[in-house]
Amino acid sequence: xxxxxxxxxxxxxxxxxxxxxxxxxxxxxxxxxxxxxxxxxxxxxxxxxxxxxxxxxxxxxxxxxxxxxxxxxxxxxxxxxxxxxxxxxxxxxxxxxxxxxxxxxxxxxxxxxxxxxxxxxxxxxxxxxxxxxxxxxxxxxxxxxxxxxxxxxxxxxxxx
Amino acid sequence: xxxxxxxxxxxxxxxxxxxxxxxxxxxxxxxxxxxxxxxxxxxxxxxxxxxxxxxxxxxxxxxxxxxxxxxxxxxxxxxxxxxxxxxxxxxxxxxxxxxxxxxxxxxxxxxxxxxxxxxxxxxxxxxxxxxxxxxxxxxxxxxxxxxxxxxxxxxxxxxxxxxxxxxxxxxxxxxxxxxxxxxxxxxxxxxxxxxxxxxxxxxxxxxxxxxxxxxxxxxxxxxxxxxxxxxxxxxxxxxxxxxxxxxxxxxxxxxxxxxxxxxxxxxxxxxxxxxxxxxxxxxxxxxxxxxxxxxxxxxxxxxxxxxxxxxxxxxxxxxxxxxxxxxxxxxxxxxxxxxxxxxxxxxxxxxxxxxxxxxxxxxxxxxxxxxxxxxxxxxxxxxxxxxxxxxxxxxxxxxxxxxxxxxxxxxxxxxxxxxxxxxxxxxxxxxxxxxxxxxxxxxxxxxxxxxxxxxxxx
Ligand SMILES: Cc1ncc(COP(=O)(O)O)c(C=O)c1O
Ligand SMILES: Cc1ncc(COP(=O)(O)O)c(C=O)c1O
Numbered sequence: 001x002x003x004x005x006x007x008x009x010x011x012x013x014x015x016x017x018x019x020x021x022x023x024x025x026x027x028x029x030x031x032x033x034x035x036x037x038x039x040x041x042x043x044x045x046x047x048x049x050x051x052x053x054x055x056x057x058x059x060x061x062x063x064x065x066x067x068x069x070x071x072x073x074x075x076x077x078x079x080x081x082x083x084x085x086x087x088x089x090x091x092x093x094x095x096x097x098x099x100x101x102x103x104x105x106x107x108x109x110x111x112x113x114x115x116x117x118x119x120x121x122x123x124x125x126x127x128x129x130x131x132x133x134x135x136x137x138x139x140x141x142x143x144x145x146x147x148x149x150x151x152x153x154x155x156x157x158x159x160x
Numbered sequence: 161x162x163x164x165x166x167x168x169x170x171x172x173x174x175x176x177x178x179x180x181x182x183x184x185x186x187x188x189x190x191x192x193x194x195x196x197x198x199x200x201x202x203x204x205x206x207x208x209x210x211x212x213x214x215x216x217x218x219x220x221x222x223x224x225x226x227x228x229x230x231x232x233x234x235x236x237x238x239x240x241x242x243x244x245x246x247x248x249x250x251x252x253x254x255x256x257x258x259x260x261x262x263x264x265x266x267x268x269x270x271x272x273x274x275x276x277x278x279x280x281x282x283x284x285x286x287x288x289x290x291x292x293x294x295x296x297x298x299x300x301x302x303x304x305x306x307x308x309x310x311x312x313x314x315x316x317x318x319x320x321x322x323x324x325x326x327x328x329x330x331x332x333x334x335x336x337x338x339x340x341x342x343x344x345x346x347x348x349x350x351x352x353x354x355x356x357x358x359x360x361x362x363x364x365x366x367x368x369x370x371x372x373x374x375x376x377x378x379x380x381x382x383x384x385x386x387x388x389x390x391x392x393x394x395x396x397x398x399x400x401x402x403x404x405x406x407x408x409x410x411x412x413x414x415x416x417x418x419x420x421x422x423x424x425x426x427x428x429x430x431x432x433x434x435x436x437x438x439x440x441x442x443x444x445x446x447x448x449x450x451x452x453x454x455x456x457x458x459x460x461x462x463x464x465x466x467x468x469x470x471x472x473x474x475x476x477x478x479x480x481x482x483x484x485x486x487x488x489x490x491x492x493x494x495x496x497x498x499x500x501x502x503x504x505x506x507x508x509x510x511x512x513x514x515x516x517x518x519x520x521x522x523x524x525x526x527x528x529x530x531x532x533x534x535x536x537x538x539x540x541x542x543x544x545x546x547x548x549x550x551x552x553x554x555x556x557x558x559x560x561x562x563x564x565x566x567x568x569x570x571x572x573x574x575x576x577x578x579x580x581x582x583x584x585x586x587x588x589x590x591x592x593x594x595x596x597x598x599x600x601x602x603x604x605x606x607x608x609x610x611x612x613x614x615x616x617x618x
Contacts, residue, residue, distance in 0.1 A: 004563050004614065008556075013615070040555045041572030041579060041586040063585045065555035139555065 006129035007136070008066065015070035015123065020077050023059045025049055030057070031153040035146035037138050042068050044143045048150035050158075053083050055151075060143065067127075067136050072143035074123045084151055090121065091144050097128065098137050208503060210510040212597040215502070218242040219595050231566040231603040236381055236409060236544050236591030238431045241495075245434060248494035249487045260486055261460060261477065275486050278493030279476075285496045286407075286426065287417030288443055293475040296442040296449070297489050301408040302332040304427035304442035307479060308404050309336035309375075311452040312425070316402070317372055319345040324367055324374040324401070326351040326359055327581050330381055331574040333406045333427075337375065351376070353581050357383040357534035357541075361391055368395040373402040378410035378421075382573045382587065383534030384515075384541035386410075393422040402448070408432060412593070413511055413542055415504035424448045430488060434594075435495035439488035442479070449475050456481035499594075507594055511543040514592050518545060518601045525605045529612065533582060543592035546573075549608060552615050554588040560611040561588075566604055 025032075025047035035044045042064030049057040058076045063069075075094075079087045097118050118125040130140045216222050219240045224230050232240060258268040260275045276292070283291020298304040317323070323337055327350050341348055349367050352360040357380070368374065374396045379386050389405070396403045403423040407416060411426075412433035418426050425448060430439040444452075454461055454472045458481035464471040472478045499507065515538040522530055526549070533546040549557055558570035569589045572579045579585065590604055 004560060007559065008614070040570055041576070042555070043585065065553040065586075067555070133559070136555075136559070 003132070007133055009126040009129065011123050011126040012066060012070040015073040016066040019060065019069055019073040021059050021073065021080065022061070023047075024061055025057060025059045028157075030059075031150040031157070033146045033149040033153060034062075035142045035149070037064070037068065037142050039135070039138055040065060042139065042142060044068065044072055044146055046072070046143060046146040046150050048147060048154065050084060050151065050154035053085070055079055055082055055084055055087050058147070064142070065139055067130060068139040068142050071124075071127055071140045074127070075143055075147065078121055078124055079147070084154070087147070087151065091148055093121065094118065094124065094144055095141060098131060098141050208506045208509075210502060210506055210594060212510075212595065216595050216597075218244070218498075220246070222595060229565055229603075231564075231600050231607075233590040233592065233596065233600060233604060234567045234569045235412075235432065235593035235596075236589065237569050238437070239412065239434050239593055240595065241436065241491075242434055242498050244498050245436065245491045245494045249436060249491040252487050252490050257487070259483055271486060274490050274493075275484070278489040281493040281496045282441055282489075283443070285416070285500065286411060286428075286441075286443055287419055289419060290446055293446050294443055294449065296444070296476045296479040297484050298440040298442055298479075299438060299485065300431070300440035301406065301427045301429035302440070304429075304440045305332050305375075305404075305406060306336045307442050307455040308425050308427060308444070309340055311455045311479075312373070312402065312404075312448070313337075313340045313346075314344075315451070315453055317344060317346050320347065322347045322349055322371040324349045324351065324371040324376075326376045326387070327353040328359065328380045328383060328385060328387075328575065328578050329375075329377055330406065330408065331576070332408070333375055333377060333404075334577070353383075353385075353578065356536070357385045359385070359387060361388065364391060364395050365398075368399045368401060371396075371399060371401045373404060375404035375406070377406040377408070379407075379413070379542045379544075380534070380575075380578075381409045381544065382546050382575050382578055382582075382589065384544035384546070385534055386540055386542060389421050389423070397422070409542060409544070412499075413504075414508050418443055430492040430495065433492075433495055434498055435492035436488045439485045439492050441492075446475065449479070452479075454478050454481070458482045460484070502594060510594065511592055512538055514596060514598070514601065515541065515543050515545070517598055518590075518592070518604075521601055521605055522547075522608070526608060526612070530608065533584075533587060543596075545590045545592075546587040547590065547608075548584060548587055549611060552611055554586040556615070557588045557608075557611050560614055561604070561607045564603065564607040564610065566607045568604070 030047045030049040032045060032047050044060065044062040044064060047059040048055060058080050060072045060076055079090055118128050127140055130136050219242055221240050222230055222232065252274060256270045256274060258271045260272040262268060279295045280291040283295040288294045298307060323346050325334065325337060325348060337348055340346060351367065354360050374392060376387055376392060378389065393403055404425045405423045407426045407428040410416065411428040425442060425444040428441050431437040461473050461478050461481040462470050463473045519532060519538060529550040531548045535541045554570035558568050561568055571586050573589060
């Protein structure tokens with residue numbers, strides 16, 4: 001099926017069928033945040049245990065499509081054990097890769113490749129094809145926005 | 161995009177072309193169903209058959225020559241538009257546009273006449289006894305429902321009063337009530353949905369006791385369930401409750417007569433019934449609308465304004481603040497003409513037959529791997545099929561189907577509480593209309609097989 005292989009790479013389907021870091025963490029010490037994709041009704045729950053400057057553990061719960069579930073699974077693998085500064089950097093890179101020019105939104109044509117490079121992020125590189133399917137970008141970024149929210153909560157909790 | 165051949169048709173076409181009077185051509189399924197209990201909106205006599213090939217050629221978008229043919233199965237979200245509607249609006253802008261109800265010059269008078277003619281067509285279409293007072297044009301069904309809830313609700317409900325809704329409501333008939341509940345503290349009660357997609361009416365009388373108003377959809381946009389109007393209206397009458405109906409998924413598909421239904425208000429939307437976006441309708445019994453205060457304030461809806469107050473206009477302008485959607489109302493008038501030309505009995509018979517075919521075909525091809533939510537008896541439902549394909553999320557399913565030119569809707573369909581009742585996050589919804597036929601269902605089924613294969617389930 002033309003174009004679909006770009007979206008549904010084998011590695012994506014693998015993360016979808018066998019999600020990594022699936023589950024919950026006790027809160028506290030972990031932070032918990034929920035994300036909703038109003039478009040398709042997907043819901044993700046991200047648990048993040050921040051210890052000092054380190055993201056010690058991440059778990060993902062909820063339900064969603066292959067893109068949102070696999071993106072969350074890959075994210076959890078990519079960020080677990082990093083410093084919060086590094087995690088924010090990964091989030092920034094991923095979201096930049098998923099963003100697009102306004103003008104591209106008006107075009108019927110398949111979109112050109114992403115502007116930021118995911119090749120340094122392991123399995124996540126497989127998600128680059130999502131940019132060609134603009135309505136699916138929200139699926140891919142859902143868990144990332146939710147993780148960012150967890151980090152904000154952790155910062156607030158540490159600050160207060 | 162459309163072939164030049166389709167463009168030679170000018171102005172409002174005669175709509176009598178797309179069907180024949182051929183009763184004997186009715187299929188076995190149709191003849192069979194005609195012998196059964198008549199269901200909501202269908203009549204005993206076998207309806208004329210729609211000639212779908214001719215109808216398809218009235219819809220330029222279905223002619224898009226881009227890759228696969230367009231298999232449009234998302235009419236429950238918004239229907240496509242026939243040339244007659246597109247041209248009615250085009251013609252209006254080219255020849256007759258001016259603001260309505262204001263200018264004394266002839267052009268303005270012409271525009272006003274066209275707008276008011278649309279109002280009476282739409283009124284007659286739903287059996288209103290006095291269209292010139294009972295039909296209010298709004299932006300869409302959502303605005304019509306907000307009008308009903310805010311205006312009627314604020315005037316008639318006090319803290320602690322009960323409102324009866326159902327678990328299958330679209331957000332448009334739920335959120336306005338939740339907002340009102342927050343504001344004045346009314347109690348919201350719900351008729352439960354059962355696992356077969358039918359409403360549980362066993363506690364109807366009990367739940368209606370003390371309710372001031374019942375507001376419900378005539379047809380579920382997710383399950384296709386045709387809600388039994390008669391028992392709900394009887395119970396409401398016995399309890400002295402006002403009845404508001406959401407006809408967004410009903411009016412486009414079934415013959416509708418507000419007096420026979422026995423309701424007090426009916427909301428529906430133009431874009432789901434072959435009309436343009438940007439126009440919806442609230443029908444209300446004249447005496448009910450009379451008793452309601454204005455909704456939005458502004459120009460058009462007043463008869464006098466002073467610095468210390470205003471006097472609202474007469475019906476229906478009282479509820480039409482500001483410049484209305486003039487071209488859109490005229491387009492909706494043309495849509496109603498088109499549907500009248502087909503005959504709503506024939507529209508329903510066609511959809512019933514197609515739903516029967518689809519349920520049989522999908523069951524044959526996909527067996528237990530495909531679950532179709534809602535009533536299993538086609539007579540009990542509209543042309544909406546909410547599907548779950550084993551192992552394939554609805555969002556992925558619609559993506560794969562799109563690669564085959566098959567347009568369906570994935571998601572919660574603006575009915576999140578219902579999705580929670582069904583215990584699903586999202587469904588893939590295919591919905592049928594006058595321009596769909598067996599070939600569209602076949603394309604859907606073939607694409608579903610490809611999706612199964614693609615996700616490695618076979
Ligand atoms: C049952 C029902 N009610 C109300 C609406 C709202 O219609 P609109 O978006 O045109 O206001 C819809 C449309 O999705 C619907 O299906
Ligand atoms: C100053 C002013 N404000 C508001 C309006 C209302 O605009 P509309 O009828 O498009 O809502 C008008 C138009 O009549 C106007 O002249």
